Amino acid sequence: MYHHIKQLMYTVRVDQPDCRFGNMLLEQFGGANGELAAAMQYSVQGINCDDPERKDLLMDIGTEELSHLEVIGVLTRMHLKPMKNKRNEAEADPLIAVIGGGGVSLYNSAGSAWTADYLKITGELDVDLRSNIAAEARAKITYERLMDFTEDQGTLDALQFLMTREITHMKAFTAALESLGKPAFSIGKRPPTPGTVDQYFNDSTGIGDRGETDALGPWNQGGTWELVESPVLANSQTPAKPRKHAAAAAKGKS
Amino acid sequence: MYHHIKQLMYTVRVDQPDCRFGNMLLEQFGGANGELAAAMQYSVQGINCDDPERKDLLMDIGTEELSHLEVIGVLTRMHLKPMKNKRNEAEADPLIAVIGGGGVSLYNSAGSAWTADYLKITGELDVDLRSNIAAEARAKITYERLMDFTEDQGTLDALQFLMTREITHMKAFTAALESLGKPAFSIGKRPPTPGTVDQYFNDSTGIGDRGETDALGPWNQGGTWELVESPVLANSQTPAKPRKHAAAAAKGKS
Amino acid sequence: MYHHIKQLMYTVRVDQPDCRFGNMLLEQFGGANGELAAAMQYSVQGINCDDPERKDLLMDIGTEELSHLEVIGVLTRMHLKPMKNKRNEAEADPLIAVIGGGGVSLYNSAGSAWTADYLKITGELDVDLRSNIAAEARAKITYERLMDFTEDQGTLDALQFLMTREITHMKAFTAALESLGKPAFSIGKRPPTPGTVDQYFNDSTGIGDRGETDALGPWNQGGTWELVESPVLANSQTPAKPRKHAAAAAKGKS
Amino acid sequence: MYHHIKQLMYTVRVDQPDCRFGNMLLEQFGGANGELAAAMQYSVQGINCDDPERKDLLMDIGTEELSHLEVIGVLTRMHLKPMKNKRNEAEADPLIAVIGGGGVSLYNSAGSAWTADYLKITGELDVDLRSNIAAEARAKITYERLMDFTEDQGTLDALQFLMTREITHMKAFTAALESLGKPAFSIGKRPPTPGTVDQYFNDSTGIGDRGETDALGPWNQGGTWELVESPVLANSQTPAKPRKHAAAAAKGKS
Amino acid sequence: MYHHIKQLMYTVRVDQPDCRFGNMLLEQFGGANGELAAAMQYSVQGINCDDPERKDLLMDIGTEELSHLEVIGVLTRMHLKPMKNKRNEAEADPLIAVIGGGGVSLYNSAGSAWTADYLKITGELDVDLRSNIAAEARAKITYERLMDFTEDQGTLDALQFLMTREITHMKAFTAALESLGKPAFSIGKRPPTPGTVDQYFNDSTGIGDRGETDALGPWNQGGTWELVESPVLANSQTPAKPRKHAAAAAKGKS
Amino acid sequence: MYHHIKQLMYTVRVDQPDCRFGNMLLEQFGGANGELAAAMQYSVQGINCDDPERKDLLMDIGTEELSHLEVIGVLTRMHLKPMKNKRNEAEADPLIAVIGGGGVSLYNSAGSAWTADYLKITGELDVDLRSNIAAEARAKITYERLMDFTEDQGTLDALQFLMTREITHMKAFTAALESLGKPAFSIGKRPPTPGTVDQYFNDSTGIGDRGETDALGPWNQGGTWELVESPVLANSQTPAKPRKHAAAAAKGKS
DSSP: OEEEBOOOOOOOOOSSOOHHHHHHHHHHHHSTTSHHHHHHHHHHHHHHOOOHHHHHHHHHHHHHHHHHHHHHHHHHHHHHGGGGTOHHHHTTOHHHHHHHTTOOOSBOTTOOBOBGGGOOOOSOHHHHHHHHHHHHHHHHHHHHHHHHTOOOHHHHHHHHHHHHHHHHHHHHHHHHHHHTOOOTTOOSSSOOOTTGGGEEEEOEEEOSSSSOOOOOSTTTSSTTOEEEEOTHHHHOOOOSSOOEEHHHHHHTTO | OEEEBOOOOOOOOOSSOOHHHHHHHHHHHHSTTSHHHHHHHHHHHHHHOOOHHHHHHHHHHHHHHHHHHHHHHHHHHHHHGGGGTOHHHHTTOHHHHHHHTTOOOSBOTTOOBOBGGGOOOOSOHHHHHHHHHHHHHHHHHHHHHHHHTOOOHHHHHHHHHHHHHHHHHHHHHHHHHHHTOOOTTOOSSSOOOTTGGGEEEEOEEEOSTTOOOOOOSTTTSSTTOEEEEOTHHHHOOOOSSOOEEHHHHHHTTO | OEEEBOOOOOOOOOSSOOHHHHHHHHHHHHSTTSHHHHHHHHHHHHHHOOOHHHHHHHHHHHHHHHHHHHHHHHHHHHHHGGGGTOHHHHTTOHHHHHHHTTOOOSBOTTOOBOBGGGOOOOSOHHHHHHHHHHHHHHHHHHHHHHHHTOOOHHHHHHHHHHHHHHHHHHHHHHHHHHHTOOOTTOOSSSOOOTTGGGEEEEOEEEOSTTSOOOOOSTTTSSTTOEEEEOTHHHHOOOOSSOOEEHHHHHHTTO | OEEEBOOOOOOOOOSSOOHHHHHHHHHHHHSTTSHHHHHHHHHHHHHHOOOHHHHHHHHHHHHHHHHHHHHHHHHHHHHHGGGGTOHHHHTTOHHHHHHHTTOOOSBOTTOOBOBGGGOOOOSOHHHHHHHHHHHHHHHHHHHHHHHHTOOOHHHHHHHHHHHHHHHHHHHHHHHHHHHTOOOTTOOSSSOOOTTGGGEEEEOEEEOSTTSOOOOOSTTTSSTTOEEEEOTHHHHOOOOSSOOEEHHHHHHTTO | OEEEBOOOOOOOOOSSOOHHHHHHHHHHHHSTTSHHHHHHHHHHHHHHOOOHHHHHHHHHHHHHHHHHHHHHHHHHHHHHGGGGTOHHHHTTOHHHHHHHTTOOOSBOTTOOBOBGGGOOOOSOHHHHHHHHHHHHHHHHHHHHHHHHTOOOHHHHHHHHHHHHHHHHHHHHHHHHHHHTOOOTTOOSSSOOOTTGGGEEEEOEEEOSSSSOOOOOSTTTSSTTOEEEEOTHHHHOOOOSSOOEEHHHHHHTTO | OEEEBOOOOOOOOOSSOOHHHHHHHHHHHHSTTSHHHHHHHHHHHHHHOOOHHHHHHHHHHHHHHHHHHHHHHHHHHHHHGGGGTOHHHHTTOHHHHHHHTTOOOSBOTTOOBOBGGGOOOOSOHHHHHHHHHHHHHHHHHHHHHHHHTOOOHHHHHHHHHHHHHHHHHHHHHHHHHHHTOOOTTOOSSSOOOTTGGGEEEEOEEEOSSSSOOOOOSTTTSSTTOEEEEOTHHHHOOOOSSOOEEHHHHHHTTO
16 A cells, blocks of 8 residues: 655745635635645556656655645634624624634535536556646746745745745646657547648637637648638528628617 | 638448447547637637737647547537437437437537537637647546447547547657746746745545645656645644544544 | 424335446435435425515425435335345445445445535526426326336335425426416526527538438527527638548548 | 538627626526527427428537527627636636636536537427427526526627527428327327326415415316316325324424 | 414514624524524424324424424514615625615625525434434524624524524434433344454554544443554555655745 | 645455446446535535534645545446447436546536536534535435445445445544534523523324324433424414315316
8 A cells, every 4th residue: 555654844934814815815725726636636546556656756746735735724723713702703704604614614605515527537658748738837927926926935935936846746747748859749549630720710700899800820821831811701501681781780789 | 810711521421320429429520629729719719819829839739639530520410310200219318319310419418518618728829738648638538537438430430530639749748848948837927936836735544545745756756846744733822721632533423 | 383294105125136326326315316315405495585485395395305315215225125145136236235234325326426416506596496397297207217127026115105296396396386477488587688589500520421400490480580500611710721622531541 | 411500690799897797697698598599409400300391400500509609609708808817807706717718618607617408309390399489588688687686788699699589590490390290288199188188186275465366267167178176185195193283283383 | 284383483683784794693593503493394294203191292392393484484584675776885795785676685795595404304213213312412502693793682582592492402402312212323124244343444544743643532442442553554555666754845835 | 824635545446337327326436425515514614613622623634525525436447448339338327428528527327417516514613514514424324325225346345335434424523523622502601581492383184094193202302392282273364255175176176
């Protein structure tokens, strides 16, 4: 059986409790991009993984994220504690105040219960690593935004530490993916259909002062790209009994 | 206002309806890696996007995924239709049979209702593009697995087409991310803490016949990596009154 | 305080327990169109209702649905009971077998927990009555489909009784709506914009062997209707660099 | 394959961004009565529909609702944008601020993720049309209430347009239902039990200053109605050892 | 068929409506520890129960909780009513204001829809009674906290009544459990493994100024307890290439 | 910061993989009474706990349950693995087969994603301990039922070990509760209303061949109990126009 050791991570300090900021911090405790989501995504991928080396990686980082769950939990608890007895503070998060007595629970900032629907686990190692790279990027930006909303130094220190570790993990997962040596855009075993795979369909079209303009870039021109126009203009069936056009019709009315 | 044009995509053909396979196909209609999830993730990112060129990309692919939702919906409907009146077929998916009369709905193969908790939308363009690259990889492997479970040629043709397009999108999102020209591992504006960002914590340790062995790879050695051992062995507090070790204790009993 | 009296409803009889059918019956116990949904929708509307006469109606039917919850619960319990100890029967609904020991719980046939997201409660009496009419129609068709999947006479008798009552309620809610004497299509206080309200937009267009043909009917022609064609054909921006049409492109490839 | 064309709808204008109102607007983006719910309900019904004429209707309106999803999304985005960097604004919707950076996502005003549990899809055409009529009525009253909470003229214009279209759709669905020519209260194929179907059970009874009075109306008298009293008073088993009545007991104590 | 009689409970009085407090009250209407949860947990357990005497108990209290659902619903409705037309009040709970027009619905204070995932129903009578004892304790503390957040006398009276009844039920469920005469810690039929069942594993260890100290108490010493130390210190595999310890490493950086 | 050490627990052995049993095992991995639920409930309570001794207890058992999550995960993975490529096996759990490639994820046996709505966390220590005692009882009976559905010896050994530990924890939580020395039925600080707290309301009454008989027991007689009859029979308002009783009416018809 595997076992996990969570190492000493960080001693949390809060200079000034702030219930409304504590509510925001719940995003990283019980939210979609938070520490439980990270810990569970990597650990469960690790259980499923048949590659012993990258299984160790998944377990290492999964275990570290569990220790971060405690760090963010303790930090959030410090901010939410004043809620217990004060009506004014309780309004910052009535769910935490009434159900939890000011204690943390696995909710996000909107009081939605944590759900495993947040997780991306496919049992295909390279796909899972891509999901993890994206997950770390999301966690990083989430910590950054939280830091934009507080000036408490103890809190900023803890968030800076946690934010930093997300970049560490992003680097590690990227290196692990590259070390697999798979060709670019090769996923699984079944190859895509040649030709079709290189067609870019220009499906949305903007009109008017706020519409987006069709754009060209390396994502639809150059290399093997073939830019294909939407077929509607050429092929669309003549409508039954057109009277006038909605654009004109709606313009004068609404 | 933007508008979307869904182009003619594909004429679906099913040679032999198969209710239990229809149930599996629901994954790509109303499941976590399915077409609605893709369509909504990219379209909503597009609404939030301030970069007009990549906004067009997000809208183009978001719109294409909506048309794929119809393709997979029509295909799934053909497989599920026999459920309506036959008890034996109905057991393949009682929810679809009893609630839907054999019609599709936005459930996955386990009958869980589609939820926006599947989506990854941060409003940070490069982060969103990473989430999309991972999402396309997941969709690709899901289509591949579905193809492993059917031999119906019409169905295989449609799934091959849809699977191919996921690789197309993966290429486009990757090109769009690279075209932003951001430095590697640079997310948002706040830099990680130097030093700490390069430490790899060896947090999980395996023992015994099935435990994972600590591994070294480009994800924790070489370059700027510093491998750091878990502090438990050195620092852990002496326990209150240790009697014997659980490993030995449990071995003889369970 | 209001009080509810649930009357004697029905003595349930099951001639031959059938675990897989018991699983289907859960739709009307803990499912989207089931008895708890009906009971809660009407009772909560009743609590919010300021019209004393129709409040009584909502409470009467809400209370009756609660008694139906017991009827369907007892019936379902009888069908699921053999699950407790038999592996083969347990496979019909592992959740009920393992978690419930063969007892009913507020799940639907797919094991999704009952959720108040099923309910439609607006606090606008005529709107709520319309939601209730539709809810009764859905409950009726659900009972009918369940009856199509069993031949057990005791079960059929109970379902026939419950199905009948849904029509009773549909009639009562319709009469209550009509008795309000509101003009057709008048909802709330703010009138719709004249002209715009009479425009029918022909937004979807079918092409090819399976495409739907534009249709005319009393829903878009006659009376005050003005049929308006989608503006895309006339107004759409010329695409950046169209090469060829996707319809042709995709046809030969996939 | 069907294809959809979303027409040019409306150019959104916001004179004064208002984060707390933007939070409210999310109801019509990712909420229970919102545009995604409408778009998905009608489009999925359309995929399942075997009646080619009403299938076209379902696809037309489903497509129009998708375009409304964009309208309300763009409008909401304009109101929420200031949240990104301002702590005070961020408190209006911490989930949107921290997770979305001020961008919209498919949540309602309480931050609950959109779920397909909101949808009513049965695959029985006339039943689905009734669900749609009720859905349009709910959407209309929701827009009206939103209009009561803002004075921003650009916003009011957009909401008036969207609100108007709900009435249009309500008319169209009603005409489509009537055009089927089904007898009143005829749902499916199995007839209700005569006699039982005409009984109205007087199940709830009010007592005291706030209790509801039993009421008579066209929903329980006249025509074929038979008003039936709850059997409890006549039939109830004599309790084991009654001491005194709870009404009296509780009155003096609480 | 069983039938329920909800008795006259309580006439609710609100002296001063308070929308933000009304939002908090929703916890006991549609929240995790609220009256619907209690009513459903006991009633459904009652349907599954084969012991006629305790089945009567479950039905009695389940029915009483349903009447409490009305009490708390009416009380909450009175507090929320002003929301309908006032923007300022509406901000206290936008979901209730916009979707419900100021009427109650089965949400908790964070706007999460009630879910049967709150319920604990196993079909094993003594286990269910233990779940009920805990549920009543949670409901009691929830009412107490709500009372701490209001000074409205009419509201306090109602909450005191409801809070009192939870203690009543806790006593009744405890007596019913004890009356079964089961040996302590005997659940189901399969006995635990001797020896292993008496081992307490000292798995968490605290270090530093905020870490928890290993504690001894009747839960791990005395009687048959055997305190067992975590095996990590003795058995852990030597790591691949330890450089230095994370505790020291992290201390100087973050 | 606290740190957790998960000790060596158990080496899992499966003699004969069984996909349908693997599906059932998911209950204890990602289900309502499973190991993640236990681990999170106790650990989060521990974070909130101000009593250092019982905080250590909560952390010890929370940490042990995390290690059990790995044990059950590895065991379940072994049973589900054959699903990856075999259509017949895949039908045992299409979600696991198609989304997970035969790997475990945090779903229950019905494919519902794990949700924090399963957790009971109040921040009131004695209340939390009661919730934990009940949780352990549920987990024990769940393991026992799983054991009834397999004959694989390796699997039985692992389940016996895990089942045993639940009894250990039940004993520890009970001892911890008793060690607090609180008077019986004393929860929080506000006392219940004397008199009212001792009244047992006889609210449900059974009639006929399957109705429950009113029962007397230590839960409603003896000691301070006062048995109170439902007030409906004495006080109920005379109905508007009773015609005949529903019991008689329905009997002849349905």
